[in-house]
Amino acid sequence: MSTALRVVPTVAEGLALEAEAFDGTGPPVRLWMAQARALVCPAAFRRKRGFDAAARTTAARNWPLHLRPTGGGAVPQGPGVLNLALAFTAGPEFGIEAGYHLVTDVIRHALGPFGRSLATGATPDSFCDGAWNLSVAGRKLVGTAQRIRPASGGRRRVLVHALILLEGDLSAGVEAVNGLHADLGLPRVTDQAHTTLAHVFGPEAAEPAQLARHLAAHAAQALAPPPAIFAA
Numbered sequence: 001m002s003t004a005l006r007v008v009p010t011v012a013e014g015l016a017l018e019a020e021a022f023d024g025t026g027p028p029v030r031l032w033m034a035q036a037r038a039l040v041c042p043a044a045f046r047r048k049r050g051f052d053a054a055a056r057t058t059a060a061r062n063w064p065l066h067l068r069p070t071g072g073g074a075v076p077q078g079p080g081v082l083n084l085a086l087a088f089t090a091g092p093e094f095g096i097e098a099g100y101h102l103v104t105d106v107i108r109h110a111l112g113p114f115g116r117s118l119a120t121g122a123t124p125d126s127f128c129d130g131a132w133n134l135s136v137a138g139r140k141l142v143g144t145a146q147r148i149r150p151a152s153g154g155r156r157r158v159l160v161h162a163l164i165l166l167e168g169d170l171s172a173g174v175e176a177v178n179g180l181h182a183d184l185g186l187p188r189v190t191d192q193a194h195t196t197l198a199h200v201f202g203p204e205a206a207e208p209a210q211l212a213r214h215l216a217a218h219a220a221q222a223l224a225p226p227p228a229i230f231a232a
Contacts, residue, residue: 005031005212011038011066011077021087022069022147022159029219030085031212037078039176042145043067045074045184054183063176070145070161073128074180076173080196082164082208084215088223092154099146100132103160106222107134107142110214114201118142126193127177128163139195141165166206167198 008014011034020026039058045051046067055065063076077083086103108115123133123140134142143163151157174191181188198206205211 004216005033005082005209007033007035009035011036011040011064014077014083015040015066015068018083018085018087018159018161019069021085022157024087024089024157026087028087028223029216030083030087031215032083032085033079033081033208034077035079037062037076037173037176038064038066039074039180040066040068040077041074041180042071043069044071048184050184054180057183058176058180061176061179063179065180068145068161070147070159072130072143072145073186074177075128075143075163076170076176077163078173080166080168082166082211084162084164084219086158086160086219086223088158089151090156090158092156094148094156094158096146096148099148099158099160100144102222103144103162104132104134104142106215106218107162107164109218110211111197111201111205112214114197114205117200123193125188125190127174127189129189136195136200138193139200140193141195141197141200164211165194165196166208166211167196167203170194170196 014032014034017030021030058065118134123135126140128143132144133140145161147159149157171191178188
């Protein structure tokens with residue numbers, strides 16, 4: 001299992017690491033950050049009217065658009081954004097809520113005492129809003145997404161992803177998401193709906209390499225057999 005944080009030049013390279021893990025050809029835990037900024041949205045966005053034109057427009061704004069296999073909505077990527085991906089094979093009884101419980105528990109434990117301050121639930125007016133956000137005082141710190149597909153023997157192949165807002169000014173990313181949303185007829189999001197670990201808990205909590213080590217350790221513990229829900 002890889003325990004290293006990968007700092008990759010582009011978001012495409014980070015998504016490729018996740019794809020390897022999901023396909024079973026790479027380590028099951030991936031931790032990465034991109035040096036260049038970009039937007040990432042679900043592959044299902046291709047079906048939205050005007051998508052191709054919107055993708056060209058956002059790229060012209062210096063926010064190239066990439067697609068991911070998991071659900072949710074558009075998110076900004078780049079410096080200050082840490083990605084955690086877990087890929088594993090589970091038994092047929094493993095459901096989507098179990099995957100979200102798994103990844104959010106890993107993050108809470110990795111953050112130590114700070115993790116107890118995180119609330120699970122939707123964060124109105126945030127990008128890629130969902131019921132399994134982790135927030136503080138109503139402001140989103142972590143977004144999650146997931147994909148489950150059939151595997152052999154009735155088992156399930158699972159990819160669970162979390163985006164963690166570490167530090168920096170989020171306004172440029174919010175503006176980029178709003179530009180894409182306007183092109184696709186989607187609702188606006190706001191700066192005030194988001195925050196960062198550094199802003200809430202201080203820069204030590206947001207130090208990428210240290211947090212990645214904690215995340216990797218807790219992910220390894222969470223994915224180790226047993227429990228019985230995981231396939232051998």
